[in-house]
Amino acid sequence: MRSRLHRLFTGGTLALTAAAALTVAACGRSDEAPPPPAAVSNPVDPATAGAITGLVTFEGTPPASEPISMDSDPYCEKQPQNRTETVVVGEGSGLQNVFVYVKDGLGDRVFPVPSTAVVLDQKGCRYVPHVLGIQVGQPLELRSSDNTLHNIHAVPQQNREFNRALQLTGMKHTHTFSTKEVMVPFKCDVHKWMSAYVGVLDHPFHAVTTGNGRFELKGLPPGTYTIEAWHEKLGTQTQMVTIGEKQTSDVAFTFKG
Amino acid sequence: MALRLYTRFVAFSTAVLIFAGGLVTSTGSGLSVPDWPNTYGWFMFTFPLEKMVGGIRYEHSHRLIASTVGFLILVLAVWLWRVEPRRWVRRLGYIALAAVITQGLLGGITVLWYLPDPISIAHAGLAQIVFCLTTAIALFTSRSWASAASQPVDDSMLRRLTVVTTAWIYVQILIGAVMRHTDAGLAIPDFPLAFGQLIPPQWDPKIAIHFAHRVGALVASALILATAGHVFYHHRRDGALVRPSALLLLLLAAQITLGALTVLTARHYVINSLHVVTGASVLVTSLVLTLRAHQSRLGALGAGTAAASIGVGRVPPERGAFEGGPAGPTRTGARA
Numbered sequence: 001m002r003s004r005l006h007r008l009f010t011g012g013t014l015a016l017t018a019a020a021a022l023t024v025a026a027c028g029r030s031d032e033a034p035p036p037p038a039a040v041s042n043p044v045d046p047a048t049a050g051a052i053t054g055l056v057t058f059e060g061t062p063p064a065s066e067p068i069s070m071d072s073d074p075y076c077e078k079q080p081q082n083r084t085e086t087v088v089v090g091e092g093s094g095l096q097n098v099f100v101y102v103k104d105g106l107g108d109r110v111f112p113v114p115s116t117a118v119v120l121d122q123k124g125c126r127y128v129p130h131v132l133g134i135q136v137g138q139p140l141e142l143r144s145s146d147n148t149l150h151n152i153h154a155v156p157q158q159n160r161e162f163n164r165a166l167q168l169t170g171m172k173h174t175h176t177f178s179t180k181e182v183m184v185p186f187k188c189d190v191h192k193w194m195s196a197y198v199g200v201l202d203h204p205f206h207a208v209t210t211g212n213g214r215f216e217l218k219g220l221p222p223g224t225y226t227i228e229a230w231h232e233k234l235g236t237q238t239q240m241v242t243i244g245e246k247q248t249s250d251v252a253f254t255f256k257g
Numbered sequence: 258m259a260l261r262l263y264t265r266f267v268a269f270s271t272a273v274l275i276f277a278g279g280l281v282t283s284t285g286s287g288l289s290v291p292d293w294p295n296t297y298g299w300f301m302f303t304f305p306l307e308k309m310v311g312g313i314r315y316e317h318s319h320r321l322i323a324s325t326v327g328f329l330i331l332v333l334a335v336w337l338w339r340v341e342p343r344r345w346v347r348r349l350g351y352i353a354l355a356a357v358i359t360q361g362l363l364g365g366i367t368v369l370w371y372l373p374d375p376i377s378i379a380h381a382g383l384a385q386i387v388f389c390l391t392t393a394i395a396l397f398t399s400r401s402w403a404s405a406a407s408q409p410v411d412d413s414m415l416r417r418l419t420v421v422t423t424a425w426i427y428v429q430i431l432i433g434a435v436m437r438h439t440d441a442g443l444a445i446p447d448f449p450l451a452f453g454q455l456i457p458p459q460w461d462p463k464i465a466i467h468f469a470h471r472v473g474a475l476v477a478s479a480l481i482l483a484t485a486g487h488v489f490y491h492h493r494r495d496g497a498l499v500r501p502s503a504l505l506l507l508l509l510a511a512q513i514t515l516g517a518l519t520v521l522t523a524r525h526y527v528i529n530s531l532h533v534v535t536g537a538s539v540l541v542t543s544l545v546l547t548l549r550a551h552q553s554r555l556g557a558l559g560a561g562t563a564a565a566s567i568g569v570g571r572v573p574p575e576r577g578a579f580e581g582g583p584a585g586p587t588r589t590g591a592r593a
Contacts, residue, residue: 073310149308151291161371163291167298189289190311 041110044221050243052217053250056098056209056229060257062089068193075148076125076191084193085130086233087257094213095255097131098231099183099199101206102217103238105225111203117141117174120186120196122150122166127186127196131232133206134198136180143172149190156184159200163189182230197232222247229253260336264395267329268541271388274326275537277319278384279530282437286312287372293365296320323361330357330391337394346397353390360387374438381434385427385537392541396548405497409553415487415498419547422480426540429473432466433536441467442529448520474516481509481539484546501546508539 065083070076088096117139121128125146134140142152144166152173153163158181164173177184177200188194199206207215217227224242234255243249281287289312290296296304296317301324309317330353337350360383367376396402436442441463451457451471457464488495488502515532522528548555 072314075310148310149297149313151289153288153291163288163371165291165297189286190313192285192312 039110040112042108043111044109044219046219048222048245049219050222050245050247050249051220052225052227052241052243053248054100054215054227054252055092055250056095056100056213056215056253056255057093058087058089058095058213058234058257059093059254062257063087070125070191070193073125073148073191075146079124082124082126082193085126085195087231088211090211090213092212094209094211095231095234096209096211096213097129098209098213098215098229098253098255099131099133099197099206100209100215100217100227100229100253101133101182101199101201102203102220103226103228105223106203106205106221107223109203109221111135113137114204115139119143120152120198121145122152122188122194125191125194127188127194129196129208131183131197131208132199133208134177134200135204136178136200136202137176140175140177140198141172142166142175144169150188150194151190153187153189154184154198155187156181159184182228183232199230227251229255231255260340261395261398261400263336264333264391264398267326267333268388268391268395270322270326270329271391272534272537274319274322275384275388276530276534277315277322278381279533280526281315281319282377282533283524283526283529284312284315286315287377288316288368289313290316290320290368293368294320320364323364327357327361330354330387333391333394341398343397346394349390349394349397353387353394356383356387356390360384372438374435377438378431378434381438382431385430385540388537388541389544392544393548396545401497402552405549405552410492410495410498410550411553412491412550415484415491415550416547418480418484418487419543419550422477422484423540423543423547425473425480426477426536426543429470429477430536430540432470432473433533436466436470437533439463439466442524443520445471446520448517474513477539478509478513481505481543484543488546497549498546501542501549505539505542505546508535508542511535512539 063086065085065088068082068084070079070082085097090096113135115138118132118134119141120132121143123145125148142164144150144152147169150166151163152166153161154175155161156177158179159177162175166173177198179200180202181200183197183199186196186198205217205220207217209215220243222243222245224240226238227241228236228238230236234257237253237255239251239253241249241251292298294301296313297308299305301317301320304317330350334350334354337347341347341350360380363376363380363383367373367380370376436444439462444461444463444467445451445457447453451464451468452459457468485502485506488498492498512532512535515528515535518528519525519532
């Protein structure tokens with residue numbers, strides 16, 4: 001029994017040492033490094049570029065938008081009432097917050113990466129905007145406009161997960177994604193109701209439907225494309241669309257509830 | 258006397274800590290404080306109370322309670338080192354200290370690495386070990402342990418039953434931890450049936466782990482009933498065995514009820530957390546029974562000197578010159 005206890009004690013000490021080493025390793029983890037900018041190849045000729053416009057509608061009776069209880073934080077409780085943003089249907093049954101993008105058809109083109117940051121704000125105890133798109137390597141500015149504590153927690157499958165504290169009003173954190181991924185969910189673990197989705201692509205042809213369900217993909221070279229419409233609850237739909245030189249094609253998606 | 262009360266307080270505090278940890282998992286608040294060991298850049302103990310909102314309330318409270326329990330166990334280890342004549346009990350104190358420090362580090366790592374399942378499950382499993390250690394220390398320093406030393410139980414069947422039961426309860430808790438941390442708690446949404454049938458008609462990894470937890474509960478229940486039945490039949494006059502057996506049955510009934518309610522309330526966070534801490538209580542109660550059943554063997558390690566630290570009688574100290582303990586530790590045969 002004594003030797004058994006001795007072995008147990010030794011094992012405990014070893015486990016402690018291993019855990020300490022793991023902690024040091026954990027503390028040394030750094031944020032995702034931006035990928036080196038790829039050389040632009042086969043650029044789009046603006047003289048021949050066309051566009052795809054469209055409408056995403058909801059068919060059926062949309063679920064009622066429910067008020068969100070925000071009483072777990074006195075600051076949030078004083079903000080304008082937030083409502084669920086899962087399915088938002090506007091005028092003409094237009095479906096809002098649908099991420100529409102070119103899924104296939106661009107070939108081996110390499111597009112320039114914008115240096116302008118896309119902003120994802122924590123404002124009024126909600127993410128603004130709820131859905132957005134960004135390019136690989138493009139800065140994503142994460143900020144808090146609220147006078148309360150938020151964390152900003154990305155839970156991607158292809159990119160690296162991160163979780164940052166935004167403890168001061170106006171505090172910012174900039175992140176770049178290294179791999180395309182549709183979609184990267186964001187949450188705030190302090191306030192369970194807060195969520196956002198970011199579509200990360202290797203090209204600029206993406207849009208998010210507005211309140212009337214409309215979208216526009218501009219500057220596309222002539223060709224045939226697979227267009228995908230993604231919705232956080234209703235899933236995805238794809239369509240093949242062909243556009244000629246300086247042509248604008250219209251496409252419609254309908255999600256059923 | 259003071260040490261005896263203190264060990265009980267430490268064991269109780271460990272249970273509170275496990276409940277607080279259960280709340281963190283049940284509310285999904287594990288990552289609401291992204292940094293560690295600081296909290297949003299503040300030193301843990303200076304974090305403003307008014308900023309404990311939303312998920313931070315659960316996670317930061319868990320950290321504060323964990324730090325307090327860690328300090329309590331540190332004091333316990335030092336106290337045992339100073340006054341406890343039995344070397345193996347002193348060593349249990351050191352092991353408890355090492356375990357709770359490791360537990361704290363695992364908690365930090367799981368936050369910094371975004372709750373990887375293996376680390377989170379290890380954190381849950383080690384929490385039970387810490388609770389077992391603090392409970393065992395409380396038992397070994399108790400008056401009843403010392404007084405029972407002269408009439409140790411000699412029942413090989415009970416010894417085997419209690420070991421198997423305690424080990425299985427621990428395995429069952431680990432299965433529960435896997436279920437919690439892999440988000441399989443509602444993989445089977447109905448109770449007591451599974452999708453309306455005795456055996457799930459469909460399978461995936463989450464359903465399998467959830468069903469394993471239910472089957473494990475049945476096995477644990479059978480083992481507990483067998484153990485308690487054995488005690489009530491063969492040792493009904495031995496209060497040191499009957500009391501934990503009765504408590505074990507009560508806790509088992511509560512635990513099964515809480516498990517059912519966890520599913521039926523779609524994992525209400527308070528019920529879910531009570532299920533966690535009640536499971537831990539079942540484990541340590543079974544451990545107490547196991548240790549009592551094995552007291553005759555532990556006695557060979559110097560259990561007889563237990564009375565020395567609580568002043569029941571008089572025996573020579575295990576160490577030649579008593580290291581820091583009360584002068585003239587005493588013991589006689591105790592209960593007889």
